[in-house]
Amino acid sequence: MSRNLTIKNWLVFYTKPRSEFKAESEMKAAGFEVYLPTITEIKNWSDRKKKITKPLFRSYIFAFCSEAERLKILKIEEIVTTVGIQGVPSIIPVQQIDAIKKLLEVATTIQVTEKILKDTPVRIIDGPFAGIEAIVQNQNSQTKISVVIETLNRTITAILPIKLVEILKAV
Numbered sequence: 001m002s003r004n005l006t007i008k009n010w011l012v013f014y015t016k017p018r019s020e021f022k023a024e025s026e027m028k029a030a031g032f033e034v035y036l037p038t039i040t041e042i043k044n045w046s047d048r049k050k051k052i053t054k055p056l057f058r059s060y061i062f063a064f065c066s067e068a069e070r071l072k073i074l075k076i077e078e079i080v081t082t083v084g085i086q087g088v089p090s091i092i093p094v095q096q097i098d099a100i101k102k103l104l105e106v107a108t109t110i111q112v113t114e115k116i117l118k119d120t121p122v123r124i125i126d127g128p129f130a131g132i133e134a135i136v137q138n139q140n141s142q143t144k145i146s147v148v149i150e151t152l153n154r155t156i157t158a159i160l161p162i163k164l165v166e167i168l169k170a171v
Contacts, residue, residue, distance in 0.1 A: 005068040010035075010092040012083040013061050013073060020055040023078035032073060033064040037100050056104070062097060116145060122165040129158065133168065 015023045024036040037056040042049055055061075060083070063073055070089065073079055082089040116122070120136045124147070134147035140159060147165065149156040 006066050008064055008066050008069075009089075010062055010064050010094060010097050011070060011089050012092060013063060014080045014083055015059050015061055015078050016080055017059060019078040020059065020061055023061050023076060026076045026078060027061070027063060027073060030072070030076070032069060035062040035064075035097060035101075037062075037104055039104070056100070062092065116162070116165075116167065121168040122147060123168055124160065124164055125166050126164050127160070129160075134158075134165070 013023070020036055024034050027034045038053050039056050040051055040053050043052055059080075061079075063069070065073060070082060074082065084090045116136050116139050118136055118138055122134055122136060122145075124130055124132050124134060129149065132149055134149045137146040137148050137157060139145050139162070144159055145162050145165060146157060146159050149158060
């Protein structure tokens with residue numbers, strides 16, 4: 001089955017950490033239609049308050065593009081990959097993009113929870129289990145996750161800080 005190189009859809013791209021704004025700038029400069037939803041927060045420091053704008057979804061940016069354009073976007077340094085399943089880019093319905101835009105227009109406070117769903121495959125990146133792949137059993141809080149590790153015909157359940165795991169991306 002060949003892909004049509006000219007039909008445009010909304011796709012999601014995964015960026016390098018903290019590179020969303022640079023990716024947006026590079027993509028726009030290259031002539032792509034890009035959407036980076038942002039929120040503004042007030043940060044309190046001991047000596048001042050400051051408004052900062054940050055991405056609504058860390059490390060993600062949307063682009064309305066064809067397959068040929070997607071391949072060009074992947075050459076941009078700040079872009080890591082296209083978000084998809086088993087190598088097939090996930091198409092985001094226009095209604096979902098419109099819903100995000102409308103929500104950002106009317107909502108005064110928005111919070112995105114980075115919940116890792118049950119049965120998501122992850123790799124432990126630090127600690128005594130570093131390098132081992134596991135399956136998420138549940139997310140205990142904003143900072144802790146419970147994973148199941150299968151080894152030696154035994155099941156080990158460990159509660160780890162979320163920062164110690166990375167989601168295994170489908171390639």
